[in-house]
Amino acid sequence: MRNTFRGGIHPEERKELSRNSSLRAYDAKGEMAYPLAQHIGKPAKAIVQPGDTVKVGQILAEADGFVSAHVISSCSGTVKGIEQRATLAGPAQTCVIVDNDGKYTPAARWDKRDVLSALSDKDILERVKAAGIVGLGGAGFPTHVKLQPKDPSAIRYVIANGAECEPYLTGNDWLMRTRAEEILDGLTVILRLFPNAEGVIAIEENKPEALEAMRNAAQGKERIQVLEMKTKYPQGGERSLIQAIAGKDFKITELPADAGCIVDNVGTIYAVGKAVLYKEPLCVHAITVSGDAVQEPCNLLIRNGMSFAELLDAAGGVKDGVRLKKALAGGPMMGIALASLEIPVQKNNNGFILLSVDENEKAERQQTACLHCGRCTTVCPTGLMPFMMVDAAERGDFERYENALYGLECITCGSCSYICPAKRPLTETFKDTKAAIMARKRAGGR
Secondary structure, X not given: OOOOOOOOEOOOOOHHHOOOOOOEEOOOOOOEEEEOOOOOOOOOEEOOOOOOEEOEOOEXXXXXXXXXXXXXXXXXXXXXXXXXXXXXXXXXXXEEEEEEOOOOOEOOOOOOOOOHHHOOHHHHHHXXXXXXXXXXXOOOOEHHHHOOOOOXXXXXXXXXXXXXXXXXXXXXXXXXXXXXXXXXXXXHHHHHOOOOOEEEEEEEOOOXXXXXXXXXXXXXXXXXXXXXXXXXXXXXXXXXXXHHHOOOOOOOOOOHHHHOEEEEEHHHHHHXXXXXXXXXXXXXXXXXXXXXXXXXXXXXXXXXXXXXHHHHHHOOOEOOOOOOOEEEEOOOOOOEEOOOOOOEOOOOOOEEEEEOOOHHHHHHHHOOOOOOOOHHHHHOOOOOOHHHHHHHHHHOOHHHXXXXXXXXXXXXXXXXXXXXXXXXXXXXXXXHHHHHHHHHHHOOOO
Protein backbone atom coordinates (compact mmCIF):
# COMPACT_ATOMS: atom_id res chain seq x y z
CA MET A 1 0.00 0.00 0.00
CA ARG A 2 1.07 3.56 -0.71
CA ASN A 3 -0.05 6.59 1.23
CA THR A 4 -1.06 8.63 -1.82
CA PHE A 5 -1.98 8.60 -5.51
CA ARG A 6 -0.47 10.09 -8.65
CA GLY A 7 -1.01 13.74 -9.46
CA GLY A 8 -3.06 15.94 -7.18
CA ILE A 9 -2.69 19.42 -5.74
CA HIS A 10 -2.20 21.22 -2.42
CA PRO A 11 -4.82 23.95 -2.10
CA GLU A 12 -4.89 26.09 1.02
CA GLU A 13 -6.56 23.95 3.66
CA ARG A 14 -8.48 26.67 5.55
CA LYS A 15 -9.40 23.96 8.09
CA GLU A 16 -8.11 26.13 10.93
CA LEU A 17 -11.40 28.06 10.82
CA SER A 18 -13.41 25.14 12.21
CA ARG A 19 -10.97 22.43 13.33
CA ASN A 20 -11.14 23.56 16.98
CA SER A 21 -14.94 23.72 17.00
CA SER A 22 -16.11 20.45 18.56
CA LEU A 23 -18.98 18.55 16.99
CA ARG A 24 -22.32 19.58 18.52
CA ALA A 25 -25.93 18.69 17.83
CA TYR A 26 -28.34 21.24 16.37
CA ASP A 27 -32.08 20.60 16.13
CA ALA A 28 -33.86 22.53 13.40
CA LYS A 29 -36.75 24.78 14.34
CA GLY A 30 -38.35 25.54 10.99
CA GLU A 31 -40.30 23.38 8.55
CA MET A 32 -38.50 20.47 6.95
CA ALA A 33 -38.41 19.58 3.25
CA TYR A 34 -37.43 16.10 2.07
CA PRO A 35 -36.66 15.71 -1.67
CA LEU A 36 -37.64 12.31 -3.04
CA ALA A 37 -34.54 12.36 -5.25
CA GLN A 38 -31.58 12.97 -2.94
CA HIS A 39 -29.49 10.04 -4.04
CA ILE A 40 -28.20 8.43 -7.23
CA GLY A 41 -30.85 6.21 -8.78
CA LYS A 42 -34.62 6.28 -8.98
CA PRO A 43 -36.43 8.78 -6.72
CA ALA A 44 -38.27 7.34 -3.73
CA LYS A 45 -42.07 7.07 -3.77
CA ALA A 46 -44.02 9.04 -1.14
CA ILE A 47 -46.15 6.90 1.18
CA VAL A 48 -47.54 9.71 3.38
CA GLN A 49 -50.33 12.16 2.67
CA PRO A 50 -50.98 15.79 3.67
CA GLY A 51 -52.34 15.86 7.20
CA ASP A 52 -50.52 12.70 8.34
CA THR A 53 -48.71 12.84 11.68
CA VAL A 54 -45.13 11.62 11.47
CA LYS A 55 -42.35 10.86 13.95
CA VAL A 56 -38.56 10.82 13.86
CA GLY A 57 -37.34 7.76 11.98
CA GLN A 58 -40.59 7.16 10.10
CA ILE A 59 -40.36 6.40 6.37
CA LEU A 60 -41.81 9.25 4.31
CA ALA A 61 -41.00 7.75 0.93
CA GLU A 62 -40.03 4.20 0.02
CA ALA A 63 -37.23 3.13 -2.30
CA ASP A 64 -38.80 2.67 -5.73
CA GLY A 65 -36.37 0.26 -7.37
CA PHE A 66 -33.11 -1.54 -6.69
CA VAL A 67 -30.95 1.61 -6.96
CA SER A 68 -33.07 3.80 -4.72
CA ALA A 69 -33.26 4.68 -1.02
CA HIS A 70 -35.91 5.36 1.60
CA VAL A 71 -36.46 8.96 2.67
CA ILE A 72 -36.74 9.16 6.45
CA SER A 73 -38.30 11.87 8.60
CA SER A 74 -35.77 13.52 10.92
CA CYS A 75 -38.45 15.40 12.89
CA SER A 76 -41.92 14.85 14.28
CA GLY A 77 -44.89 16.87 13.14
CA THR A 78 -47.54 17.01 10.43
CA VAL A 79 -47.17 16.55 6.68
CA LYS A 80 -48.07 19.94 5.15
CA GLY A 81 -47.93 18.79 1.58
CA ILE A 82 -46.15 16.98 -1.22
CA GLU A 83 -45.07 19.68 -3.61
CA GLN A 84 -42.45 21.03 -5.97
CA ARG A 85 -39.59 22.85 -4.25
CA ALA A 86 -36.20 24.13 -5.36
CA THR A 87 -33.38 21.73 -4.42
CA LEU A 88 -29.66 21.34 -4.99
CA ALA A 89 -30.47 19.73 -8.31
CA GLY A 90 -31.62 23.15 -9.54
CA PRO A 91 -35.06 22.60 -11.05
CA ALA A 92 -37.96 22.14 -8.68
CA GLN A 93 -38.36 18.57 -7.46
CA THR A 94 -41.04 16.72 -5.53
CA CYS A 95 -40.56 17.09 -1.76
CA VAL A 96 -42.45 15.96 1.32
CA ILE A 97 -42.95 19.05 3.49
CA VAL A 98 -43.29 18.49 7.25
CA ASP A 99 -44.42 21.11 9.75
CA ASN A 100 -41.82 20.48 12.46
CA ASP A 101 -43.40 20.47 15.93
CA GLY A 102 -39.99 20.82 17.62
CA LYS A 103 -40.62 17.84 19.92
CA TYR A 104 -38.62 15.26 17.94
CA THR A 105 -40.78 12.39 19.11
CA PRO A 106 -39.12 9.14 17.99
CA ALA A 107 -41.01 6.43 16.12
CA ALA A 108 -39.17 3.77 18.15
CA ARG A 109 -36.41 3.31 20.71
CA TRP A 110 -32.89 2.72 19.40
CA ASP A 111 -31.01 2.07 22.61
CA LYS A 112 -30.94 -1.75 22.57
CA ARG A 113 -27.87 -3.22 20.91
CA ASP A 114 -28.26 -6.46 18.97
CA VAL A 115 -25.54 -9.11 18.73
CA LEU A 116 -23.91 -9.06 15.30
CA SER A 117 -23.25 -12.81 15.28
CA ALA A 118 -26.99 -13.43 15.61
CA LEU A 119 -27.68 -11.57 12.35
CA SER A 120 -27.47 -13.05 8.87
CA ASP A 121 -25.99 -11.21 5.90
CA LYS A 122 -29.54 -10.71 4.65
CA ASP A 123 -30.48 -9.15 8.00
CA ILE A 124 -27.56 -6.72 7.72
CA LEU A 125 -28.48 -5.59 4.21
CA GLU A 126 -32.18 -5.24 5.08
CA ARG A 127 -31.36 -3.05 8.09
CA VAL A 128 -29.06 -0.82 6.03
CA LYS A 129 -31.80 -0.39 3.44
CA ALA A 130 -34.47 0.23 6.10
CA ALA A 131 -32.33 3.04 7.55
CA GLY A 132 -32.27 4.93 4.24
CA ILE A 133 -28.47 5.15 4.21
CA VAL A 134 -26.66 6.63 1.20
CA GLY A 135 -23.07 7.71 0.72
CA LEU A 136 -22.54 10.72 2.99
CA GLY A 137 -19.39 12.03 1.35
CA GLY A 138 -20.27 12.26 -2.34
CA ALA A 139 -23.03 11.56 -4.81
CA GLY A 140 -25.30 9.69 -2.40
CA PHE A 141 -25.18 6.17 -3.83
CA PRO A 142 -27.59 3.88 -1.88
CA THR A 143 -25.39 1.98 0.58
CA HIS A 144 -27.36 -1.27 0.61
CA VAL A 145 -26.75 -1.51 -3.13
CA LYS A 146 -23.02 -0.82 -2.81
CA LEU A 147 -22.78 -3.61 -0.24
CA GLN A 148 -24.16 -6.17 -2.73
CA PRO A 149 -21.48 -6.60 -5.43
CA LYS A 150 -21.69 -9.49 -7.87
CA ASP A 151 -18.99 -11.49 -6.07
CA PRO A 152 -18.52 -10.64 -2.37
CA SER A 153 -15.62 -13.11 -2.15
CA ALA A 154 -13.65 -11.01 -4.68
CA ILE A 155 -13.58 -7.93 -2.42
CA ARG A 156 -10.08 -7.46 -0.98
CA TYR A 157 -10.40 -4.08 0.73
CA VAL A 158 -13.18 -2.29 2.57
CA ILE A 159 -11.90 1.28 2.71
CA ALA A 160 -13.19 3.67 5.36
CA ASN A 161 -12.71 7.07 3.75
CA GLY A 162 -11.58 9.50 6.43
CA ALA A 163 -9.41 11.59 4.12
CA GLU A 164 -11.71 14.65 4.10
CA CYS A 165 -9.40 16.30 1.58
CA GLU A 166 -11.61 19.26 0.59
CA PRO A 167 -10.50 22.61 2.05
CA TYR A 168 -12.53 23.95 5.01
CA LEU A 169 -14.24 20.65 5.89
CA THR A 170 -13.61 19.21 9.37
CA GLY A 171 -16.86 17.40 10.24
CA ASN A 172 -15.51 13.91 9.57
CA ASP A 173 -12.36 14.80 11.48
CA TRP A 174 -14.51 15.45 14.54
CA LEU A 175 -16.66 12.39 13.92
CA MET A 176 -13.52 10.24 14.02
CA ARG A 177 -12.20 12.03 17.12
CA THR A 178 -15.44 11.55 19.07
CA ARG A 179 -17.15 8.49 17.54
CA ALA A 180 -14.20 6.20 16.80
CA GLU A 181 -15.65 3.12 18.52
CA GLU A 182 -18.95 3.49 16.66
CA ILE A 183 -17.14 3.84 13.32
CA LEU A 184 -15.23 0.64 14.11
CA ASP A 185 -18.58 -1.03 14.87
CA GLY A 186 -19.82 -0.08 11.41
CA LEU A 187 -16.65 -1.26 9.70
CA THR A 188 -16.85 -4.57 11.56
CA VAL A 189 -20.44 -4.98 10.36
CA ILE A 190 -19.45 -4.37 6.73
CA LEU A 191 -16.49 -6.75 6.93
CA ARG A 192 -18.93 -9.50 7.94
CA LEU A 193 -20.25 -9.33 4.36
CA PHE A 194 -16.81 -9.74 2.79
CA PRO A 195 -14.90 -12.65 4.33
CA ASN A 196 -11.73 -12.14 2.25
CA ALA A 197 -11.45 -8.40 2.77
CA GLU A 198 -9.22 -6.26 4.96
CA GLY A 199 -10.57 -3.08 6.49
CA VAL A 200 -8.43 0.02 5.88
CA ILE A 201 -9.21 3.33 7.59
CA ALA A 202 -7.59 6.02 5.42
CA ILE A 203 -6.94 9.35 7.17
CA GLU A 204 -4.81 12.26 5.93
CA GLU A 205 -1.81 13.17 8.06
CA ASN A 206 -3.24 16.63 8.87
CA LYS A 207 -5.71 15.02 11.30
CA PRO A 208 -3.46 13.80 14.16
CA GLU A 209 -6.27 13.65 16.73
CA ALA A 210 -8.46 11.55 14.44
CA LEU A 211 -5.54 9.26 13.63
CA GLU A 212 -4.85 8.70 17.32
CA ALA A 213 -8.51 8.08 18.15
CA MET A 214 -9.02 5.60 15.32
CA ARG A 215 -5.76 3.78 16.08
CA ASN A 216 -6.74 3.40 19.72
CA ALA A 217 -10.17 2.10 18.73
CA ALA A 218 -8.68 -0.33 16.17
CA GLN A 219 -6.23 -1.94 18.60
CA GLY A 220 -6.82 -5.66 18.75
CA LYS A 221 -9.37 -5.60 15.93
CA GLU A 222 -8.81 -8.36 13.41
CA ARG A 223 -8.59 -7.47 9.70
CA ILE A 224 -8.55 -3.71 10.40
CA GLN A 225 -5.72 -1.22 10.10
CA VAL A 226 -5.39 2.57 10.10
CA LEU A 227 -3.38 4.04 7.21
CA GLU A 228 -1.94 7.55 7.44
CA MET A 229 -2.33 9.22 4.03
CA LYS A 230 -0.38 12.10 2.56
CA THR A 231 -2.30 15.38 2.71
CA LYS A 232 -3.20 16.00 -0.92
CA TYR A 233 -6.33 16.72 -2.96
CA PRO A 234 -8.33 14.71 -4.18
CA GLN A 235 -7.11 12.05 -1.76
CA GLY A 236 -10.69 11.31 -0.69
CA GLY A 237 -11.91 10.38 -4.17
CA GLU A 238 -12.76 6.70 -4.62
CA ARG A 239 -10.32 6.34 -7.50
CA SER A 240 -7.51 8.05 -5.59
CA LEU A 241 -7.97 5.85 -2.53
CA ILE A 242 -8.17 2.66 -4.57
CA GLN A 243 -5.08 3.67 -6.53
CA ALA A 244 -3.18 4.30 -3.29
CA ILE A 245 -4.41 1.29 -1.30
CA ALA A 246 -5.07 -1.43 -3.88
CA GLY A 247 -2.69 -0.14 -6.56
CA LYS A 248 -5.42 -0.38 -9.19
CA ASP A 249 -7.08 1.89 -11.75
CA PHE A 250 -10.55 1.29 -13.15
CA LYS A 251 -12.64 2.79 -15.92
CA ILE A 252 -15.48 5.23 -15.38
CA THR A 253 -17.87 2.51 -16.58
CA GLU A 254 -16.67 0.19 -13.81
CA LEU A 255 -17.40 0.17 -10.09
CA PRO A 256 -14.92 0.08 -7.21
CA ALA A 257 -16.05 -3.51 -6.64
CA ASP A 258 -14.58 -4.37 -10.04
CA ALA A 259 -11.21 -3.38 -8.56
CA GLY A 260 -11.87 -5.53 -5.49
CA CYS A 261 -12.79 -2.61 -3.23
CA ILE A 262 -15.72 -1.19 -1.31
CA VAL A 263 -15.25 2.48 -0.36
CA ASP A 264 -17.49 4.22 2.17
CA ASN A 265 -17.20 7.55 3.93
CA VAL A 266 -16.60 7.26 7.70
CA GLY A 267 -19.94 9.00 8.26
CA THR A 268 -21.68 6.35 6.17
CA ILE A 269 -19.92 3.59 8.08
CA TYR A 270 -20.95 5.19 11.38
CA ALA A 271 -24.57 5.18 10.15
CA VAL A 272 -24.29 1.52 9.10
CA GLY A 273 -23.20 0.53 12.59
CA LYS A 274 -26.14 2.38 14.14
CA ALA A 275 -28.59 0.88 11.63
CA VAL A 276 -27.49 -2.73 11.96
CA LEU A 277 -26.73 -2.92 15.67
CA TYR A 278 -29.49 -0.61 16.94
CA LYS A 279 -31.98 -0.43 14.01
CA GLU A 280 -31.48 3.35 14.06
CA PRO A 281 -32.40 5.10 10.78
CA LEU A 282 -30.33 7.86 9.19
CA CYS A 283 -31.80 11.11 10.51
CA VAL A 284 -28.73 13.17 11.37
CA HIS A 285 -25.28 13.65 9.89
CA ALA A 286 -22.14 15.74 10.41
CA ILE A 287 -21.61 18.94 8.45
CA THR A 288 -19.09 21.79 8.54
CA VAL A 289 -20.26 25.40 8.26
CA SER A 290 -17.23 27.55 7.45
CA GLY A 291 -15.73 30.24 5.25
CA ASP A 292 -14.49 33.81 5.71
CA ALA A 293 -18.05 35.20 5.60
CA VAL A 294 -19.59 33.18 8.44
CA GLN A 295 -19.70 34.47 12.00
CA GLU A 296 -18.98 31.20 13.85
CA PRO A 297 -17.39 28.42 11.77
CA CYS A 298 -18.51 25.14 13.33
CA ASN A 299 -19.11 21.42 13.02
CA LEU A 300 -22.70 20.32 13.59
CA LEU A 301 -24.76 17.15 13.79
CA ILE A 302 -27.84 18.31 11.93
CA ARG A 303 -31.26 17.01 10.91
CA ASN A 304 -31.66 16.18 7.23
CA GLY A 305 -34.31 18.37 5.63
CA MET A 306 -33.61 21.68 7.34
CA SER A 307 -32.88 24.69 5.13
CA PHE A 308 -29.44 26.12 4.42
CA ALA A 309 -30.81 29.46 5.65
CA GLU A 310 -31.45 28.02 9.10
CA LEU A 311 -28.07 26.27 8.98
CA LEU A 312 -26.45 29.68 8.48
CA ASP A 313 -28.39 31.00 11.49
CA ALA A 314 -27.06 28.08 13.56
CA ALA A 315 -23.53 29.35 12.79
CA GLY A 316 -24.29 32.91 13.89
CA GLY A 317 -25.19 34.29 10.45
CA VAL A 318 -22.99 36.30 8.13
CA LYS A 319 -20.03 38.03 9.79
CA ASP A 320 -20.60 41.67 10.65
CA GLY A 321 -19.38 44.06 7.96
CA VAL A 322 -18.91 41.27 5.40
CA ARG A 323 -20.88 40.86 2.19
CA LEU A 324 -21.76 37.27 1.33
CA LYS A 325 -20.60 36.74 -2.25
CA LYS A 326 -20.88 32.98 -2.70
CA ALA A 327 -22.39 30.03 -0.83
CA LEU A 328 -21.46 26.43 -1.58
CA ALA A 329 -22.99 23.10 -0.62
CA GLY A 330 -19.85 21.02 -0.14
CA GLY A 331 -16.24 22.13 -0.38
CA PRO A 332 -14.78 24.78 -2.69
CA MET A 333 -13.34 22.26 -5.15
CA MET A 334 -16.39 20.13 -5.98
CA GLY A 335 -19.19 21.92 -4.15
CA ILE A 336 -22.40 23.22 -5.72
CA ALA A 337 -22.99 27.00 -5.79
CA LEU A 338 -26.32 27.87 -4.17
CA ALA A 339 -28.68 30.24 -5.95
CA SER A 340 -30.79 30.43 -2.80
CA LEU A 341 -30.40 29.41 0.85
CA GLU A 342 -34.09 28.47 1.03
CA ILE A 343 -33.46 24.91 -0.12
CA PRO A 344 -33.17 21.75 2.01
CA VAL A 345 -29.97 20.17 3.25
CA GLN A 346 -29.77 16.60 1.94
CA LYS A 347 -28.28 13.46 3.46
CA ASN A 348 -25.04 13.65 1.50
CA ASN A 349 -24.25 17.34 2.16
CA ASN A 350 -21.13 17.45 4.34
CA GLY A 351 -20.18 21.12 3.98
CA PHE A 352 -21.68 24.59 3.75
CA ILE A 353 -19.09 27.20 2.81
CA LEU A 354 -19.80 30.95 2.80
CA LEU A 355 -17.32 33.23 1.04
CA SER A 356 -16.82 36.97 0.63
CA VAL A 357 -14.96 36.49 -2.67
CA ASP A 358 -16.01 34.53 -5.75
CA GLU A 359 -12.78 32.97 -7.06
CA ASN A 360 -14.47 32.01 -10.33
CA GLU A 361 -15.28 35.66 -11.06
CA LYS A 362 -11.67 36.62 -10.33
CA ALA A 363 -10.40 33.87 -12.64
CA GLU A 364 -12.71 35.03 -15.46
CA ARG A 365 -11.17 38.52 -15.32
CA GLN A 366 -7.64 37.09 -15.43
CA GLN A 367 -8.23 34.45 -18.11
CA THR A 368 -5.81 34.22 -21.05
CA ALA A 369 -5.16 31.78 -23.88
CA CYS A 370 -3.75 28.35 -22.99
CA LEU A 371 0.01 28.52 -22.33
CA HIS A 372 0.55 24.82 -23.15
CA CYS A 373 2.58 24.51 -19.95
CA GLY A 374 1.27 21.01 -19.20
CA ARG A 375 0.65 21.66 -15.51
CA CYS A 376 -2.92 20.40 -15.80
CA THR A 377 -1.60 17.06 -17.05
CA THR A 378 0.84 16.63 -14.17
CA VAL A 379 -1.83 17.12 -11.49
CA CYS A 380 -4.66 15.12 -13.08
CA PRO A 381 -5.26 12.11 -10.79
CA THR A 382 -6.77 10.16 -13.69
CA GLY A 383 -3.76 10.71 -15.99
CA LEU A 384 -5.67 12.70 -18.63
CA MET A 385 -4.54 15.64 -20.79
CA PRO A 386 -6.93 18.48 -19.89
CA PHE A 387 -5.35 21.08 -22.21
CA MET A 388 -6.07 18.83 -25.19
CA MET A 389 -9.52 17.89 -23.89
CA VAL A 390 -10.62 21.51 -23.61
CA ASP A 391 -9.46 22.18 -27.16
CA ALA A 392 -11.57 19.29 -28.47
CA ALA A 393 -14.52 20.38 -26.32
CA GLU A 394 -14.43 23.97 -27.55
CA ARG A 395 -14.29 22.76 -31.17
CA GLY A 396 -17.26 20.48 -30.58
CA ASP A 397 -15.15 17.44 -31.51
CA PHE A 398 -16.90 15.05 -29.16
CA GLU A 399 -15.58 11.99 -30.99
CA ARG A 400 -11.99 12.96 -30.21
CA TYR A 401 -12.88 14.11 -26.71
CA GLU A 402 -14.44 10.78 -25.80
CA ASN A 403 -12.52 8.16 -27.78
CA ALA A 404 -9.04 9.60 -28.32
CA LEU A 405 -8.64 11.69 -25.16
CA TYR A 406 -10.84 9.56 -22.83
CA GLY A 407 -12.58 12.71 -21.62
CA LEU A 408 -15.45 10.85 -19.98
CA GLU A 409 -12.93 9.44 -17.48
CA CYS A 410 -12.64 12.93 -15.96
CA ILE A 411 -13.85 13.00 -12.35
CA THR A 412 -14.29 16.83 -12.40
CA CYS A 413 -12.21 17.21 -9.24
CA GLY A 414 -11.10 20.72 -10.23
CA SER A 415 -7.35 20.09 -9.90
CA CYS A 416 -6.66 21.26 -13.46
CA SER A 417 -8.60 24.51 -13.06
CA TYR A 418 -6.86 25.20 -9.76
CA ILE A 419 -3.35 24.81 -11.17
CA CYS A 420 -3.94 26.52 -14.54
CA PRO A 421 -1.87 29.77 -14.75
CA ALA A 422 -4.09 30.97 -17.62
CA LYS A 423 -7.17 30.67 -15.35
CA ARG A 424 -9.05 28.60 -17.93
CA PRO A 425 -12.45 27.22 -16.80
CA LEU A 426 -11.38 23.65 -17.53
CA THR A 427 -13.56 21.79 -15.05
CA GLU A 428 -16.70 23.72 -15.99
CA THR A 429 -16.03 22.96 -19.66
CA PHE A 430 -15.62 19.26 -18.93
CA LYS A 431 -18.86 19.13 -16.93
CA ASP A 432 -20.76 20.78 -19.78
CA THR A 433 -19.12 18.55 -22.39
CA LYS A 434 -19.91 15.36 -20.51
CA ALA A 435 -23.52 16.46 -20.11
CA ALA A 436 -23.76 17.20 -23.85
CA ILE A 437 -22.25 13.84 -24.81
CA MET A 438 -24.53 11.91 -22.47
CA ALA A 439 -27.57 13.82 -23.75
CA ARG A 440 -26.67 12.83 -27.31
CA LYS A 441 -26.29 9.21 -26.28
CA ARG A 442 -29.71 9.22 -24.60
CA ALA A 443 -31.19 10.72 -27.73
CA GLY A 444 -29.69 7.92 -29.82
CA GLY A 445 -26.84 9.96 -31.32
CA ARG A 446 -23.19 8.92 -31.45
